Amino acid sequence: MTTERTSLHRRQMLQATAAGGAALALVGGTPALAKAPAAAKGPTRDLPFDDDWRFFLGDTAQAQRPEFDDGGWRKLDLPHDWSIEDRPGAPQSTDPWVPPVALWNPGPHPKGAPVVSPEVPIVMASVPPLAPGGPPHKVGPFDVAESAFGWGTGWTVGGIGWYRKSFTLTDLVPGEQVEVRFDGAYMIAEAWINGVSLGRNVNGYLGFVFDLTPHLRAHLPNVLAVRVSNVGETARWYSGSGLYRHVWLSRTGTVRVPYSGVAITTPTVDAASATVLFGIELENRAGMPQTAEYRINIRDARDRVVASAAKSVLVTAKGGRIDAELDVARPALWSPGTPNLHRADITLTSDGRVTDRISQRFGIRTIGVSPRAGFQVNGKTYQLQGACVHHDHGMLGAVAIDRAERRKVGLLKANGFNAIRCAHNPPSPYFLDVCDELGMIVMDEAFDVWEKPKLMKDYYNNYFIDHWREDLANTIRRDRNHPSIAFWSIGNEIFEAVSPRGVELATQMRAVVREQDMSRFITQALTASYLGEKGKAARAQLDVTSYNYSFNAVEKDHATYPDLTFLTTETHSADAYDIWDHMQRNPAYMGEFLWTGVDYIGEVGVGSSRLRSNTAPPDNEKKIIFGMDVSLLNFYVWDYPAYLAGAGEIDVIGLKRPPSLYRDVVWGRNPLSLVVQRPVPAGFHEDQTAWGWPDLLESWTWPEGNSDPMSVHIYTSGDEVALLLNGREVGRKALAPIDKRKVQLEVPYQPGTLTAVSYTSGKEIARRTLETVGAPARLRLRAEREAVPGIATELVYVHAEVLDAKGRLVPDAAVPLTFLVDGRARLRAAGSANPYGIESFQDNRTRTFHGTALAILQPTGQRGEATVRVSSPGLADGVQLITLTR
Incomplete structure (x- = not known):
């Protein structure tokens, strides 16, 4: 067993298949399921139904009819988000657009030439969105003219899309019930099976279930068609479009548990024992009363049965209910520090046949709140250090691929x-x-x-x-x-x-x-x-x-x-x-x-900062956002081509931003951090929103010849800090509570090493050093994991870093990159954390931001190896080998 856990639903499917679950024969179907037994031997819940769909962007008549010719439609697997894909007619391969105004050293840089100075800084003078020499109206997934809500959704586009899937059930038995479940579709989804309407769903974030049973054709192809409409101003952040979460097929008997029909609570818990209560709803689709036997086995993390119950129950034509109480001795409790999980295996049998099987995970724990003890789990108080998150995954869009969700x-x-x-x-x-x-x-x-x-x-x-x-x-x-x-x-x-x-x-x-x-x-x-x-x-x-x-x-x-x-x-x-x-x-x-843990697309610029001219008239305009006067919050939005909110303490490719370094110090996770303010050119000042942060960088590599002192920011839990430049002390400050663990010192720039030393009661507790690095010389690839299961729910995140001749990260390098992937994986997306980085995320080219970019690979479903190579003119390539296991 690998240390990485696979999807719970996929594990359930594999367990059911191993136990003799019903097979699903697909037209061009899932290889793993093709090996299942040909005859149905029992119910199977949550069979993956993501593979082999056809997709058409746009509306079309009669696409719900089974005889409709979709041969020219695009083939794809779910989850899918068309709003992050290149717009029709947009450049498929483009370098991120570089604004004409840079904060310092703004001289021209020939395309393809490696540079140390930032062509695309976080803060910059306002650039007219469509000025001469500015960005095109349409780049990759971004389209100013067609975006219904512009800055709110990051200039992306919704629309209408159709999905169709053909499948054959070769082993239907009398009384078998078949359901399809969609985990989510944005926004309005309408579904048909063999031309018969199943209904629609209007909530873009909730799953929905349709009963296919009355309309299925045994031994013949069945066609499931879904129309998803995301037209108009449907969201105020990036929502994505389409069937962006998983789809599942379930096959049961007539006496069954409806979707979400199991409720498990643990009202009494201590170290010696725990009471586990089950409330299980029952459906009866036979049209007459049925007697059913149920068995509940509670299993611990080692798959040992730790409690069980079995009993008969009468299920009327209107349904029934199971209420059961089980005691678990010496339970392994769930808590933030020890997230132990249990599994309840529930089996229903009627007339000697198993009619339903459900595996439901849960945790044994108690929670409480009080004004004296705060929030508690199992009687222990936890201070909640929480983060808000939206559901998108940056350059992947809103697709809910398992690995992207786990990584976040x-x-x-x-x-x-x-x-x-x-x-x-x-x-x-x-x-x-x-x-x-x-x-x-x-x-x-x-x-x-x-x-x-x-x-x-x-x-x-x-x-x-x-x-x-x-x-x-x-x-x-x-x-x-x-x-x-x-x-x-x-x-x-x-x-x-x-x-x-x-x-x-x-x-x-x-x-x-x-x-x-x-x-x-x-x-x-x-x-x-x-x-x-x-x-x-x-x-x-x-x-x-x-x-x-x-x-x-x-x-x-x-x-x-x-x-x-x-x-x-x-x-x-x-x-x-x-x-x-x-x-x-x-x-x-x-x-x-x-607000917020991880940066996201849309609500453009709410957490960013930018330059304003010192001679520009003050902005006295009353700002009404979402019906509120936010003038005092200094709330503004960036114009195109910015597309990110800029509010995440973790950036859109997963790296820490300066406010995260500060939070680490405040909460005692790190005693000291050292960052430097990017110099602000004469005649400008830096302006930021209430969600923003100064444009700081862990860098001591800056242009020489600037007579203005550099602003050095130090975060520390100590009571005193000293700053050393090339071994010589250039500043010292004692901290009081009013400083809120922040120190700011002004230091003339001189290449070399900048070191902050933190003290508590005169004793050194930590030191941090930044050093001046050389020009870009080579590229390095750094995979977050070098071996992964070779399945479609996995992803491989590979960071490309610009290094100097000594192997040090060039912290503000902006160089063009080209990724090449060979072997058992494909390039799913590539990009950077550049908030102005409008580009195609689907192609293999991007440009580093703060010396780093990211490539995301997806396994092709086979065991073996994949090789990633990244190149840039004038720099030595970087290579990374990935092993795909099964």
Whole structure:
């Protein structure tokens, strides 16, 4: 068994097949399933249904009909997001556009020539989006003219797409039930089987299930057709388009458990024993009462049965229910530090035949909140160091490939976060599987809007009144067995939250949540305008009071309402120290969720900084964003060709940004960090948003001849810091609490070494050194993993780095790269963290940003090796060998 866990659903499928599960014969089908037994021997849940689809971008008549000729359509496997793919007619291969204004040393650089100075700095003077010499209207997936919501969705384009899949079931037996489940489609999905309408789904983030049974043709090809519409202003961040999550097929008997029909809770837990309660809904599609026998086996992480129960139950034509209580002795408890998981194997038998099998993972644990102890798991208090995340994966778009989901959670965990807020929608099921496995605490959020809109005229608010009850219930039902989930959020910055109608809706939502789950805490992300008495009625419907950004109001509200517990569901990086300080003093303040953990596409520039002319008139324009006056927040958006938010403490290719270095110091994960401000040219000043951070770099490689001193920023947990330039002390400062663990010293630039030394009570605790490096000389490839399973749910992330002759990273190199991949993998995407890096992510060319770029490979499904090579004119190539296992 490998140390990396494969998809839970894929494991379940393999286990079912090994146990004699029903085979699925596909036209051009999945190779792994072709070896399954030819005769059905029992039910099989969650057979992967991602392979061998055909896709057409655009609308077309009669595509739902089985006889429709889709021979000219593109073949692809799911998950798929057409909004990240090159636009029709856009340059397929292009170097990221380089703005004509650079912060320093802006002299011309011939295309292809390696440079040390940054052609594409983070902060730069405003560039007219379509000025002469500026970017084309259409580059890769970006299209200014066709993007419905422009900066909000990062200049990407939605539209309409059709998917069709042909498959044959060779072994249908009488009474067999067949369902297809989509984990998500953005935005409105309509489905047909053999020309018969199955229905539609309007929530772009929730899964949906269709019963195929009445319409299937045995031993003949069946055609499943799906039309996905993402037309108009449907999102205010990058949503992606199409069938961007997995699709599954399930085959059961007539007595069965409906999708999400299993609820598992652990109300009584201690070291000696735990009580596990099961509430299992039953369906009966036979049309007459049936007697069924059930067996529940609870297995631990070593696959040992630790508790079991078996009994008969009468299932009427309207259905039935199993309520079972099992005791587990000496349970291995789930917690953030020890995320032990159990599995419940549930088997239904009727008339001597197995009619359904379900494997459901869960964790044995208790959770609690109180104003005196804060947030607790199994009686232990945890301060929540959380991050908000959107669901896209940068240059991959919104495709929910398992490895991309796991990597995102892993990056957050590795950078000290122990909690995630899914902003502002339910995530993929596999994302939550990973949170369970890695021990993250999760806030699962249902809605970004209720009835009132947020700028976008085609948003979910148009469907809310008719769909919210079902969508909220389905969210809870789908996710309620994940031990990582501690909080259900019913909304984010809801405009009507404190109005009588809003309180009425929140009261109804609370009832819907409690119908499905009694074991977690209900909250809602309230805005700063709902503090104090004004928000009292809205807070009354919540178990935990959550505010966006208003961390400094928690103490005041706690003094007025001492029985409340608090979270800040969005915070700024700049407030990391103040938030930490508040949490140490007030246990009722249980934690924060930073906006945001990982950078994302859309909401362009909200977390970035840029240059402004000193002679430009002040910007006194009142700014209304999402219905709020944000003038005092210095909120602005970048023009095209910027496409990233710039707010992530981890950048879009997975590397730490300076605010993450600061957070490490504040939370005690690192005693010292050293960064340098990029020089600001004469006549300009740096301007940044409330979510922004100065343009800092871990670099002591700068142009010589600049008479202005360099601004050196030091983050430290010590009480004193000294700065050495080429061994000579050039600055020293004692720190007081008012400094918030930050020191800024001015130093004339001189090539060599810059060293910061941190002290506590006169004793050195850490030192960090930056050194001047040479010109780019060669490239190095660094794979995050050099051996991976050769399956489509895996990805290989390979960083390309620009090195000097001594093998040191050139920290601001911007050089063109070409990737070549040979062997058992293909290049899935390539790009950098350049916020102005509009380009095709589908081709093999990009340009480094801060000396680094990223290539993402996807295995082709075969065992063997793949070789990655990266080249740039004038530099020695980099080569990386990847081993693909099975």
